[in-house]
Amino acid sequence: QVQLVESGGGLVKPGGSLRLSCATSGFTFSDYYMNWIRQAPGKGLEWVSYISTSSSHTNYADSVKGRFTISRDNAKNSLYLQMNSLRAEDTAIYYCARDYSGDKTDYWGQGTLVTVSS
Amino acid sequence: DIQMTQSPSSLSASIGDRVTITCRASQSIASYLNWYQQKPGKAPQLLIYATSSLQSGVPSRFSGSGSGTDFTLTISSLQPEDFATYYCQQTYSTPQTFGQGTKVEIK
Numbered sequence: 001q002v003q004l005v006e007s008g009g010g011l012v013k014p015g016g017s018l019r020l021s022c023a024t025s026g027f028t029f030s031d032y033y034m035n036w037i038r039q040a041p042g043k044g045l046e047w048v049s050y051i052s053t054s055s056s057h058t059n060y061a062d063s064v065k066g067r068f069t070i071s072r073d074n075a076k077n078s079l080y081l082q083m084n085s086l087r088a089e090d091t092a093i094y095y096c097a098r099d100y101s102g103d104k105t106d107y108w109g110q111g112t113l114v115t116v117s118s
Numbered sequence: 119d120i121q122m123t124q125s126p127s128s129l130s131a132s133i134g135d136r137v138t139i140t141c142r143a144s145q146s147i148a149s150y151l152n153w154y155q156q157k158p159g160k161a162p163q164l165l166i167y168a169t170s171s172l173q174s175g176v177p178s179r180f181s182g183s184g185s186g187t188d189f190t191l192t193i194s195s196l197q198p199e200d201f202a203t204y205y206c207q208q209t210y211s212t213p214q215t216f217g218q219g220t221k222v223e224i225k
Contacts, residue, residue: 045154045162045205045216061213095161103168103209104152108161 002026002107004096009112016086016116022079022096022109030054030074033099036081038092039111046092049081050099064090086116120144120208124217130225137193139220141206146186150210153182153191156219157202165204166191196222 008020020036036048049060049070058070069082079096093111100106121144131137141151149169154162164173166182169189179194193200201224206217 044218045207047214047216050212059212100167103150104164104173105154105162105207105214106164106167106173108163110161 002098004098004107004109006094006096006109006112009094009114011115011117012086013118014087014116017082017084018086018114020081020083020094020096020112020114024077024079024096024098027098027107029072029077033102034070034072034079035097035099035105036068036070036079037095037097037105037108038090038114039095040089040092043092048094051079083114086114088116090114091116119213120147120211120215122206122208122215122217124204124206124220126220127218128221128223130223131196132225133196133198135196135225137196137200137222139191139204139206139222141184141189141191141217143187143189143208143210147208147210149185150208151182151184151189152207152209153180154205154207155200155202156205162205193222 003025005023012018035050051058051070067085071080095111096109097105098107123142125140151169153166156162165176170182181192203219203221205219
């Protein structure tokens with residue numbers, strides 16, 4: 001079965017950096033675009049970034065552009081999010097999610113919590 | 119960016135009730151509208167995609183309709199496991215955007 005498992009979250013000071021990872025299994029990872037989507041505590045869902053199958057295309061929400069970098073390693077079936085210059089407003093649960101043909105997000109990981117606080 | 123507005127923000131209903139949640143887009147999104155269910159402490163789960171297609175494994179009491187800018191999610195007979203927050207999502211254009219959520223609570 002499809003599994004997405006995020007890791008790397010934690011407490012970081014404003015201005016700091018963190019790298020999130022998402023290990024996948026149960027499907028051909030290299031066939032799918034992948035997303036990062038976040039949810040601030042008690043708030044709604046916000047798309048953060050996506051990456052194409054071969055990493056040739058990436059896109060970011062304006063709120064993270066220039067600070068976050070999405071990447072993937074198809075040989076390791078893994079997705080990453082490098083987060084730099086973190087701000088308090090980046091505090092959220094970060095979900096790794098599979099994109100199906102650009103039309104729907106059909107599988108989500110359990111999320112990893114990132115807390116930005118001094 | 120396309121703004122998605124859900125109504126109501128919350129509702130109280132009883133077991134067996136018919137529940138309808140609406141989602142309005144700030145511009146036409148054709149049929150590129152999905153619905154998700156999220157329970158506390160859990161990741162969202164896809165219920166409906168492309169406005170009205172039921173995701174595999176989702177009970178048939180869930181249905182979706184609409185086109186253009188106005189969409190609805192209907193639960194025909196509310197069950198105890200349906201108490202959750204529901205989100206709409208447009209994938210017509212990047213960035214994909216979500217509604218603010220509708221919390222369905224027990225009356």
